[in-house]
Amino acid sequence: MIKFGYTILYVEDVEESVTFYENAFGFHRKFISPEHDYGELITGTTTLAFASKSLASQNFTDGFIESSLEDKPFAIEIGFIVENVPEVLQKATSFGAVIVSEPVEKPWGQVVAYVRDLNGFLIEICTEVENVV
Incomplete structure (x- = not known):
């Protein structure tokens, strides 16, 4: 069985993005990493997460479309x-x-x-x- 666990959006500022979704839609943060390069919101059964573009660059060495x-x-x-x-x-x-x-x-x-x-x-x-x- 496969479970849809999360969607990650790659953003410039994780803290700002999490705060926007908290304010605009009423979600609550699950956590933000100490480096502020990854964060998750409590949104139901599927997590909405944010990772910094710099973290994405480490994972996708050929680049990505921002x-x-x-x-x-x-x-x-x-x-x-x-x-x-x-x-x-x-x-x-x-x-x-x-x-x-x-x-x-x-x-x-x-x-x-x-x-x-x-x-x-x-x-x-x-x-x-x-x-x-």
Whole structure:
């Protein structure tokens, strides 16, 4: 059996990124390493983690593509399921998230909005998908 354990975002400043997610979305930090190059948030069964770009450089000697607000977002997103999309969207933007798409109700009834975090990573803020028959 395989368990999806975590997603790691490579960022310039781990402490700043963890603090942003705590403030914007209400998550709580699990820990930050003494070197401040790695941190995790308590987000449910799958951990959202952050590692410094310098740590990533040690792991990926051939380099990697960095996320930035100045560039288009990667073709991947983090999804946060919430009850009130407009409320969470407003809170996230008050802490620096950048709106990509205002809330829209999809044909299957789900409400979806998109923002980018301080590092340019794409976040979907959405309601739960109800059972579709």
